[in-house]
Amino acid sequence: MHVTQTIKRATLLAGIAGVLMLNGCGNKQSGATPPPAPPVVGVVIIKPQRVELTTELAGRTAAYLVAEVRPQVNGIVQKRLFTEGSDVKAGQVLYQIDPSTYRAAHASARASLSRAEATLVSARLKAKRYGELVKINAVSQQDHDDAYAALKQAEADVESSKAAVESARINLAYTRVTAPISGRIGRSLITTGALMTANQATALATIQQLSPVYVDITQTSAELLRLKHALASGQMKGGGQGGTKVKLLLEDGSTYPHEGVLKFSDVTVDQSTGSVTLRSVFANPKQLLLPGMYVRAVIQEGVNENAILAPQKGVTRNSAGNPTALVVGANNKVESRLLTVSRTIGDSWLVNEGLKAGDRLIVEGTQKAKPGSSVKPVAYTPRTGAATATAAAH
Structure with a gap:
């Protein structure tokens, strides 16, 4: 009896101890640190878009026509x-030169012409008479030939006198210097x-035609070759039949109200600068543009129908200075991409290689995203005071 009670008491104590151990284990498990949640990053989904490519180059204005008065x-x-x-x-008429001597020369030339014309009348009549007399042998053939030769000489003298009169008239007219x-x-x-x-x-003075006006622009030969290759490969389309359009930025930063057209590019590269001169024409009705002014010309190079643009805040540089970007790949894993960019367009880079349509580019929270780590992407919306972000589709 006593032994049975002892066993029961031992069994009860063992059960209590087991319950206490289970409770202790439960409390230990509930106090364990849960795994950290993946960091939230703002992403932009890359989409091809139509972009007009322009280049800003330095230029100088030049008169459309220039004439020096002499x-x-x-x-x-x-x-x-x-x-x-x-x-x-x-x-x-701009200047009047003293015409006295030239007026006298003109009068003298006209008098000489009148004398030559009178001599011609006499020679013509004589040649006609000798032509009739030689038929009946009333004069010798030699006399007839001499009369005919005198007629021809008189005709030449008249023509010479006419030329002298015209020359004198031109010199007299030149005393009035005209534009x-x-x-x-x-x-x-x-x-x-x-x-x-x-x-x-x-020169006495210089006249310049200011409407229209030329703008001479310089572009490097390397840029010209790049543009030609892009057009030939179909990556870009030309400016159309109307010609390449050009806009002007004036010295004070304002935009010139009239749009110009690129007319031609020089066929020779300047050996000292490695550049080619491009000439454009602008209307200048109010003569706001004066020859020699410094301007910035914005040239429409062409159109890229499938341009890949990456926001500048999503592109960084590695230690070698090459542009890189972080994208969210499969299973929301971060991937690092090495990019090839050509220019900036607004607040974005034009990407030639490294990104494709559909890529999720990280533009916010890049400091929390490491290549190979997991992240939670949300669609990036530019901040306007308070932060705004909405969940992106995975």
């Missing part, structure tokens, strides 16, 4: 007949009373 006869300037800095028309083109004339380099000589080296 005298073509000698003489003293009697009058200046224009206002410096004004607009002149082609054919407008060869329409445009804006600069300052006069001579004054009334100055002596001018024909075809002198110093």
Whole structure:
């Protein structure tokens, strides 16, 4: 009886001890640290898009037409007949040279012509008479030939006199120095009373046509080759039949209101700079653009129908200076990509290699994402005051 009670008591104590051990184990398991949740990163899904590619280059404006006014006869300037800095028309008289000697020369030439014409009348009548007399042997054949030769010489003298009259008339007209083109004339380099000589080296004034106006742009030969290869491979499309469009940024940073057209590129590369000159034409109705102004030209190179753009904040540089990016791959694992980029477009890089359509590029939380680790991607939305992010489809 006593032994039975002892066994029961031992069994009860063992059961209590077992319950206490189980409770202790349960408390130990409930106190264990759970595994950390994967970090949240903001991603942008890469999508091909149509992009117009432009290049900004330095340029200088140049007049569409330039003409230097020079005298073509000698003489003293009697009058200046224009206002410096004004607009002149082609054919407008700018200077008047003393015409006295040229007027006299013209009158003398006309008198010589009249004398030659009178001699021609006499020679023609004589040749006609001798032509009739030689038929009846009233004059010798030699006299007839001499009369005919005199007629021809008189005709030549008339033609020579006419040429002399025309030359004298031209020289007289040259005493009125006219504008060869329409445009804006600069300052006069001579004054009334100055002596001018024909075809002198110093111009009297310079006229420039300012509407339209040229803009000469320089582009490196390497960039020109890259553009041609991109167009030939079909990666880009040209600007169309209307020609390549060009926009201007003025020295004060403002945009010129009129759009220009690229007309041609030079066929020679400058050996000192390795660049090629491109010439564009712009309307200049208000003559805002003056020759020699420094401008920035934005040239439309072409269109990339399937451009891959990566936000700049999602692209970093490795120790070698090459662009890299982190993308979320299969099973939400982080992958590192080495990129090849060509230029910036707005706040994005134009990616040639390294990313494809559908890639999930990490643009926020890159410091928490390590290659090979798991992350929780959410669609990135630019912050406007407070952070905004919505869950992205896995």
